[in-house]
Structures are given as C-alpha cells and as structure tokens.
Amino acid sequence: MNALTITNLDTSSLPRLIDRAAAMLAGAKTAAEVLEAREAAGLAYDVARRAARLKTAKAAHDELIAAAHRAQADALEIEAAAKRRLADEYDAAQTRGEVTGHGGGRNFKVDDHNLETNPGNHNRIGDGSAIATLADLGLRRDQIHDARLIRDAETADPGIVRRTLDERLERGEEPTRAAVRRAAEARLERSLDRLKRTQESVQRLEAEKAEPLTAEQRARQVAIFGTIEDRAICARIDEIVELIGEQPDAAEAVRRIPPASRHAIDTGPIRRAAAWLTEFSTLYEQEAHHGNHAFE
Numbered sequence: 001m002n003a004l005t006i007t008n009l010d011t012s013s014l015p016r017l018i019d020r021a022a023a024m025l026a027g028a029k030t031a032a033e034v035l036e037a038r039e040a041a042g043l044a045y046d047v048a049r050r051a052a053r054l055k056t057a058k059a060a061h062d063e064l065i066a067a068a069h070r071a072q073a074d075a076l077e078i079e080a081a082a083k084r085r086l087a088d089e090y091d092a093a094q095t096r097g098e099v100t101g102h103g104g105g106r107n108f109k110v111d112d113h114n115l116e117t118n119p120g121n122h123n124r125i126g127d128g129s130a131i132a133t134l135a136d137l138g139l140r141r142d143q144i145h146d147a148r149l150i151r152d153a154e155t156a157d158p159g160i161v162r163r164t165l166d167e168r169l170e171r172g173e174e175p176t177r178a179a180v181r182r183a184a185e186a187r188l189e190r191s192l193d194r195l196k197r198t199q200e201s202v203q204r205l206e207a208e209k210a211e212p213l214t215a216e217q218r219a220r221q222v223a224i225f226g227t228i229e230d231r232a233i234c235a236r237i238d239e240i241v242e243l244i245g246e247q248p249d250a251a252e253a254v255r256r257i258p259p260a261s262r263h264a265i266d267t268g269p270i271r272r273a274a275a276w277l278t279e280f281s282t283l284y285e286q287e288a289h290h291g292n293h294a295f296e
Contacts, residue, residue, distance in 0.1 A: 017040070017047060021043075034082055038082035038083060066172070076176075090144055153183070164180055165179075
C-alpha cells in the first residue's frame with residue numbers, strides 16, 4: 001500500500017478498516033491470510049495516525065484527536081495479534097521442516113501455484129513442493145523478529161499490548177508501534193533478568209551443597225541418630241505420653257465414659273499397653289544407668 005493510496009483514503013472509513021482487519025484475522029486459516037490481516041491492520045493504523053496528525057496540525061478539538069488515537073490503538077492491537085499468529089505459523093513451519101532452521105536461509109514451503117509470479121524459482125524439497133524465500137513472501141527477518149518479540153511478551157504478560165496502548169491513551173499520548181515494541185522488550189528483559197537471577201541462585205546452591213557423606217560418616221550418623229524407623233519409634237512413644245498427659249486423672253476419666261460407650265472399652269489391651277510402657281521404662285532406665293548411650 002503506497003503513501004498516495006493512504007493519503008486518498010477517507011478517514012471516516014476508519015471503523016470499517018479496523019473491523020475488516022479484525023474479521024480477516026479472526027477468519028485467517030493460513031499464513032498467507034494472517035499476513036493479509038496484518039497488512040490490513042497496518043493500513044488502518046497508518047490512516048488513523050495520519051488523521052491524528054492532520055487534526056493536531058489543524059488544532060482540532062481534543063475529542064477528535066483522541067478519537068483518532070483510539071482508532072490507532074485498535075488497529076495496533078489487531079496488528080499485534082496478527083504478528084503473534086505470524087510468529088506461531090513461522091515457528092510451526094520450522095518445526096515441520098518446511099522452513100530451514102537457524103544457520104540457513106529461512107524458507108516457507110508453498111504450493112507451486114503460489115509461485116506463478118516467480119517462475120524462475122525451481123527449488124524443491126522431498127515431496128516436490130516449491131520453496132519460497134522470505135523475500136518471495138514479502139517478509140524480512142526483522143519482521144519475524146518483531147513478531148516473535150510481541151508474541152513472547154504477550155505470552156509472558158498477557159494483555160501487555162492493550163495495557164500499553166490504553167496507558168498512552170489515558171496520558172493523551174499517541175499510541176505507536178515503537179511504544180508497543182519498547183514495552184515488549186522491557187517485559188522480556190525483566191523475564192530474562194529474573195531467569196538469570198534464578199539460575200545464579202541455583203548455581204550458588206549447587207556450589208554450597210555439602211559433599212555426599214562417606215560410608216563411614218553415614219554409619220556414624222545412624223549410630224547417633226538412628227534410622228528413620230528408629231526415630232519413628234521414639235516419636236510414637238512421645239506421642240503416646242503426650243496423649244495420656246492430656247487425659248484427666250484415671251478416676252475422672254472412668255467417671256466421664258458415657259454409658260453408650262462403656263461396652264466399647266476393653267481393659268485387656270489397656271493393661272497390655274500399660275505393661276509394655278512399664279517394661280520399657282524399666283529397661284530404658286537400666287540402659288541409661290549403665291551409660292549405654294549412642295553418643296558414647
């Protein structure tokens with residue numbers, strides 16, 4: 001779309017241009033259709049920007065300028081969505097092997113009938129499909145980079161594009177591609193900085209991590225602190241003593257057993273538990289008296 005075409009467009013058609021771009025993107029099913037939607041949104045943005053600047057030059061009412069800025073913002077939002085779709089389509093094509101990866105010329109695989117305007121291109125891949133370069137598709141590498149930038153920033157912080165545009169509108173500033181790009185770059189920079197700090201923390205933890213215990217050290221540790229099962233026995237004894245300590249004295253406990261629960265009380269297990277605790281206490285006291293402590 002050349003400058004003359006843009007100049008001759010009636011700015012009253014802005015809403016239709018924006019709606020058309022939105023509809024094209026919503027209905028896009030191929031990479032080519034996504035590109036067309038991006039171009040339509042870019043056209044709407046250029047027309048809105050020109051209208052805003054003409055109104056500013058003519059000292060138009062603030063409301064007219066604000067309306068033109070809102071149209072710019074809407075067009076930029078659609079364009080950004082198209083760029084995200086383009087980045088996804090391009091990366092998917094690379095994954096499928098239809099576009100060469102890093103280190104070579106990046107090419108889209110397209111059908112032969114799409115290359116009628118460039119009959120000199122006879123490159124083929126295994127299935128016979130022709131290969132078009134980025135130039136054939138009307139794209140540049142910086143455009144792919146920009147599309148990925150917007151896509152990745154929106155993934156990291158959903159809604160960042162619309163918020164950036166709205167903030168500029170609230171301040172009475174013109175919404176621009178540059179502002180969106182700066183916001184996206186700043187957001188990704190913060191993500192990279194956070195990732196870097198996380199990696200540094202992990203590296204510090206790895207560097208400060210204690211060396212694995214030797215067999216002798218593990219044996220010494222078990223001799224002093226016991227095994228997991230040993231420590232569980234100690235914990236259960238502590239729990240039993242703590243629970244009994246929470247009970248009222250024996251006479252009060254007997255009195256407070258309700259009639260409906262008396263049939264459920266079996267004194268046999270209670271006496272066996274009491275006998276076990278008594279025997280445990282006696283043996284433990286003998287063991288301690290003879291000084292047979294693990295730390296010794």
